Amino acid sequence: MKVILNHDVPGLGELGDVKDVAAGYARNYLLPRGLVMAYTPAAIAVFEKRRAEIEARKAEKRKSSSDIKTRLEAEEIVLDMPAGHNGKLYGAVTNASIADALHAKGFEIDRKKIEVPGRVLKSVGNYKATIHLYEKDVAVVRVVVKGHDERPKDAPVVQAPRGKRRHEEITEQAEQAQTSSEATEAGETAAVDTAAAEE
Numbered sequence: 001m002k003v004i005l006n007h008d009v010p011g012l013g014e015l016g017d018v019k020d021v022a023a024g025y026a027r028n029y030l031l032p033r034g035l036v037m038a039y040t041p042a043a044i045a046v047f048e049k050r051r052a053e054i055e056a057r058k059a060e061k062r063k064s065s066s067d068i069k070t071r072l073e074a075e076e077i078v079l080d081m082p083a084g085h086n087g088k089l090y091g092a093v094t095n096a097s098i099a100d101a102l103h104a105k106g107f108e109i110d111r112k113k114i115e116v117p118g119r120v121l122k123s124v125g126n127y128k129a130t131i132h133l134y135e136k137d138v139a140v141v142r143v144v145v146k147g148h149d150e151r152p153k154d155a156p157v158v159q160a161p162r163g164k165r166r167h168e169e170i171t172e173q174a175e176q177a178q179t180s181s182e183a184t185e186a187g188e189t190a191a192v193d194t195a196a197a198e199e
Contacts, residue, residue, distance in 0.1 A: 001020070001021055001022070001023045001026045001038075002018065002019070002020050002038075002039035003018070003019055003020075003021055003026055003030065003031075003036035003037065003038060003039055004016065004017070004018050004019075004036060004037050004038075004039055004043050004044070004047055005017045005018075005019065005035065005036050006034055006035055006036055006037050007034070007035050009030070009035050009036075010110075014058075015054055015057065016047055016050070016051075016054040018039060019036075021036075026038075061134050062134060062135065062137075064134070065133040065134035065135070065137045066137065068107070068133060068139070069133055069137050069138075069139040071107075072102075072107065072131060072139040072141050073139050073140060073141065075102075075105060075141060075142070076141075076142045076143075076144060077098060077101045077102065077105075077129070077141060077142065077143045077144065078101075078144045078146065079093055079097060079098075079101060079143065079144070079145050079146065080146045080147075080148055081093065081124075081145060081146070081147055081148070082147070082148060082149075083123075083124055083147025083148065083149075084147075087123050087124045087125070087147060088122060088123055089121070089122050089123060089124070089145070089147065092120040092121060092122050093116070093120065093121035093122075093143070093145055094111075094116065094119075094120050094121075095111045095112070095114035095115070095116050095129075096111045098111075098114050098116065098129055098141075098143060099111035099114055102141075109131060113131055113132045113133070114129055114130070114131050114132075115129065115130040115131070115132070116129050116143075117129070121143070121145055123145070124145050124146055124147040125144075125145055126142065126143070126144055126145075127142075127143040127144075127145065128140050128141065128142060128143065129141045129143050
């Protein structure tokens with residue numbers, strides 16, 4: 001079914017665009033919400049009268065997109081992720097990670113518009129993410145992935161006891177080992193006696 005968009009519809013188009021959509025989608029969702037008008041001579045006439053307004057809006061969007069592109073390309077996104085000694089991340093950097101980092105810097109960018117090399121980043125290093133803006137505008141943003149040991153900095157450090165305490169601990173461990181050994185031997189002897197009795 002052919003329709004004219006009455007509003008910007010994410011994933012479909014913007015005000016004034018003519019689109020072919022499934023009839024059910026139009027009847028059950030788009031038309032009841034006033035997002036589109038059926039493509040008829042009357043609707044075409046309405047949009048012809050609004051053409052100047054629509055073009056002015058598009059020009060404003062182009063300018064805004066150009067400004068955002070300039071600002072984005074001046075930014076550097078730094079992500080600090082848990083990683084192993086070899087630089088491999090325990091997780092991964094995705095377009096959602098970058099969208100969150102951009103949001104923290106004041107940019108509202110839909111994650112679906114962010115293209116990450118290889119779809120995800122799994123190692124520390126320097127990368128470039130592509131962000132699709134309005135129409136054919138594309139911004140390339142520098143992404144620096146840093147790694148850190150995921151062990152908490154405040155984790156207690158266990159130190160070996162010294163002096164008398166160390167001697168006492170070694171003695172206690174030896175006694176425990178002796179007791180464990182005797183218990184094992186007693187169990188084995190009992191098992192042999194039981195087997196002999198059954199024979």
